[in-house]
Amino acid sequence: xxxxxxxxxxxxxxxxxxxxxxxxxxxxxxxxxxxxxxxxxxxxxxxxxxxxxxxxxxxxxxxxxxxxxxxxxxxxxxxxxxxxxxxxxxxxxxxxxxxxxxxxxxxxxxxxxxxxxxxxxxxxxxxxxxxxxxxxxxxxxxxxxxxxxxxxxxxxxxxxxxxxxxxxxxxxxxxxxxxxxxxxxxxxxxxxxxxxxxxxxxxxxxxxxxxxxxxxxxxxxxxxxxxxxxxxxxxxxxxxxxxxxxx
Amino acid sequence: xxxxxxxxxxxxxxxxxxxxxxxxxxxxxxxxxxxxxxxxxxxxxxxxxxxxxxxxxxxxxxxxxxxxxxxxxxxxxxxxxxxxxxxxxxxxxxxxxxxxxxxxxxxxxxxxxxxxxxxxxxxxxxxxxxxxxxxxxxxxxxxxxxxxxxxxxxxxxxxxxxxxxxxxxxxxxxxxxxxxxxxxxxxxxxxxxxxxxxxxxxxxxxxxxxxxxxxxxxxxxxxxxxxxxxxxxxxxxxxxxxxxxxx
DNA sequence: CGAGGAGTTGATCGATTTCAAGCCGTGTGG
DNA sequence: CCACACGGCTTGAAATCGATCAACTCCTCG
Numbered sequence: 374x375x376x377x378x379x380x381x382x383x384x385x386x387x388x389x390x391x392x393x394x395x396x397x398x399x400x401x402x403x404x405x406x407x408x409x410x411x412x413x414x415x416x417x418x419x420x421x422x423x424x425x426x427x428x429x430x431x432x433x434x435x436x437x438x439x440x441x442x443x444x445x446x447x448x449x450x451x452x453x454x455x456x457x458x459x460x461x462x463x464x465x466x467x468x469x470x471x472x473x474x475x476x477x478x479x480x481x482x483x484x485x486x487x488x489x490x491x492x493x494x495x496x497x498x499x500x501x502x503x504x505x506x507x508x509x510x511x512x513x514x515x516x517x518x519x520x521x522x523x524x525x526x527x528x529x530x531x532x533x534x535x536x537x538x539x540x541x542x543x544x545x546x547x548x549x550x551x552x553x554x555x556x557x558x559x560x561x562x563x564x565x566x567x568x569x570x571x572x573x574x575x576x577x578x579x580x581x582x583x584x585x586x587x588x589x590x591x592x593x594x595x596x597x598x599x600x601x602x603x604x605x606x607x608x609x610x611x612x613x614x615x616x617x618x619x620x
Numbered sequence: 621x622x623x624x625x626x627x628x629x630x631x632x633x634x635x636x637x638x639x640x641x642x643x644x645x646x647x648x649x650x651x652x653x654x655x656x657x658x659x660x661x662x663x664x665x666x667x668x669x670x671x672x673x674x675x676x677x678x679x680x681x682x683x684x685x686x687x688x689x690x691x692x693x694x695x696x697x698x699x700x701x702x703x704x705x706x707x708x709x710x711x712x713x714x715x716x717x718x719x720x721x722x723x724x725x726x727x728x729x730x731x732x733x734x735x736x737x738x739x740x741x742x743x744x745x746x747x748x749x750x751x752x753x754x755x756x757x758x759x760x761x762x763x764x765x766x767x768x769x770x771x772x773x774x775x776x777x778x779x780x781x782x783x784x785x786x787x788x789x790x791x792x793x794x795x796x797x798x799x800x801x802x803x804x805x806x807x808x809x810x811x812x813x814x815x816x817x818x819x820x821x822x823x824x825x826x827x828x829x830x831x832x833x834x835x836x837x838x839x840x841x842x843x844x845x846x847x848x849x850x851x852x853x854x855x856x857x858x859x860x861x862x863x864x865x866x867x
Numbered sequence: 868c869g870a871g872g873a874g875t876t877g878a879t880c881g882a883t884t885t886c887a888a889g890c891c892g893t894g895t896g897g
Numbered sequence: 898c899c900a901c902a903c904g905g906c907t908t909g910a911a912a913t914c915g916a917t918c919a920a921c922t923c924c925t926c927g
Contacts, residue, residue, distance in 0.1 A: 399811045416770060455882090457775070457781045458781070458789075459866045460865040461866040463785040463786075463866065464785070465784040465785045467777040478769060478774070480766065481768070481770060481771075485774040485778065486777060488743045498637040509763065512756075512759045512762065515759065516727075516762060518763060518766060519766045519769060520727055522766060522769045522770055523726070523728060524728075525773055527725070527732040529773060530703065530704065530715070530732060530733060531732065533712055533825075534706065536783035536784045536825060537712040537783045537822075537825025538825060539706065540768065540882080540883095541882075541883070543706075547694070570905070570906065578780075578785060579883075580884060582884075582904090582907080582908085583884075584883095586883095586907080586908080589908080601892085602892080602905070602906070618706055618707040619706045766920075787914080790916075817874060827873080828919080829875080829914060829916075830914095833875080833876080833915095835874095849874070861888085
C-alpha cells in the first residue's frame with residue numbers, strides 16, 4: 374500500500390488574501406458548460422458578484438478532508454483530484470475533476486474529501502453559505518447541480534466495480550479508456566495523462582509498480598504505445614475494451 | 621473472485637400488473653423521513669396520485685443495470701441492494717438502501733445499476749417521466765433529492781477508500797460499524813445483518829471465505845460475538861473502530 | 868428428524884505487494 | 898554544451914495476503 378505522505382506543498386493557502394482581477398462571465402471559458410450556464414444574465418451577474426476568481430498552482434490543496442465546508446467552486450481551467458485517506462496515510466483518489474466541473478460540498482457542514490490541484494488551475498470560488506442561499510432561490514441552478522451530482526454518483530458507483538472486482542490488468546485498461554474519453558485524443562490517438570503513476574495507482578487502488586508493469590505488458594502486446602512519461606497512444610482500442618470488462 | 625451468477629429469481633416482474641390497494645400517505649411509515657416530507661398536503665396528494673404502492677419479495681429485482689430508467693421509488697419498508705457486474709458475472713454491491721431511501725435514476729435515461737430486494741419490501745413507485753416533471757415544479761422536493769444525492773455521493777466515496785485501500789480485516793470492521801450505525805443495535809448491542817455472507821463479500825469486494833475468516837478472528841479476539849447466522853454483537857466497539865481505520 | 872443450504876475451516880495457489888536495484892529524461896550548473 | 902543529479906519510472910525477486918479449492922459443520926426449515 375501507498376505509505377507515501379503527500380505533504381501539502383503550501384502552508385496557509387493564500388486563496389483568501391490574494392486579490393484577483395475581477396472578470397466578467399462573458400469571457401469565461403466554461404460559460405456554456407458550468408452549472409451557471411442556464412442562468413439569466415442578471416442572475417449570473419448576481420452569482421458572479423458572490424464569487425471570486427482564484428488561481429492555483431499544481432500541488433496546492435483547496436480543501437481538506439473533514440474540514441468545515443466553507444467554499445464551493447466551479448473549475449474554470451485545470452485538473453484537480455478529490456481524495457480521502459486512512460489514518461495511516463494510505464490515499465484513495467475518489468474523483469478527478471476538469472474544467473467546468475463543480476467542486477466542494479454545498480448544503481453540508483463538512484468537506485468529505487480533500488481537493489488538490491494536479492495542474493495549475495483556475496477556480497470561480499464561492500463562499501458556501503452565499504452559494505447555498507443563491508442556489509435555494511434558483512431552481513434551475515439547483516437542477517443542474519442535481520443533474521451533475523447524479524452523474525457523479527453514477528460514475529462513482531461504476532468505479533466501485535473497478536475497485537472491488539477488477540484485476541490489475543482490467544483496472545489499467547478501464548482507466549486508459551476512461552481517460553481517452555475525457556481528454557479526447559489527438560489525431561494520432563495519443564493522450565497526455567494529467568497524472569503521475571502514483572496518482573494513477575491511487576485512483577485504481579493499487580501500487581505504482583503494478584500500474585507500471587501492466588502498462589509495460591500492454592505495450593509489449595502492442596495494445597498501447599508509451600510516449601515519454603505521460604503520453605499514451607491507444608493502438609488497439611477494441612482489445613483494451615475487451616480487457617476492461619473481464620473478457 | 622465471485623463467479624457465482626445470481627440468477628434473478630423472477631421472470632417477468634409482476635410489478636406492473638398487480639393492483640395494489642390504494643393507500644394514503646397519512647399512514648405511510650416513512651412519511652416524516654422520505655423525500656416527500658416537506659410537501660404541502662395538496663402537493664403530497666398530487667404526488668401520491670402519480671405513484672403506486674408495490675410489494676416485493678426477497679430476491680426480486682426491480683430494475684436492471686443498463687435498462688431504460690422507467691421508474692423511481694421511495695422505499696417504504698425493507699432492504700434492497702444496488703449492484704453492478706462485470707461481463708463475466710462478478711458482482712459489486714454499490715449501495716444498500718433502507719426504509720425512507722429513494723431509488724432509481726431520475727433525470728437520466730439509463731438505470732446504471734440493478735436494484736434487488738434483500739428482504740420483502742414495499743415501495744412507493746413512480747413512473748420516471750411523471751416524477752421528473754413533478755420534481756421540476758417542486759423546488760423543495762428537488763432540494764431534498766439533491767441533499768440525499770449529495771449524502772449518497774459522500775458515502776459512496778468514503779466506501780471507495782475501503783474498496784481500494786483497506787485490508788480484509790479493516791473492511792469487515794468498517795462494515796460492522798456501518799451496519800451498527802444504520803440498524804441501531806438492541807440493548808444487548810446485537811444487530812441482525814440483513815445480508816448473507818456472500819452479499820457482505822459483494823459489498824466489501826472480497827470473498828465469502830475471507831469474510832467468514834475475519835469474523836471468526838474478531839470473535840476469537842473477543843471483539844465481537846456471533847449470534848446465529850446473521851446476528852452479531854459488537855462487544856468491543858472501540859477496538860473495532862481502531863481496526864476500521866488502519867490502527 | 869432429516870436434508871440442504873449457508874457458513875466455517877483448512878490447505879494450497881497465485882496475483883499483487885513489498886523490497887530493492889537500476890534506468891531514463893529533465894533540468895541545472897559547471 | 899555537456900555532465901550529472903534527482904525524481905519518476907521500470908524491472909526483478911521475494912514475501913504475503915487473499916483467492917481458490919475442498920471438506921466439513923451447523924442452522925434452519927420442511
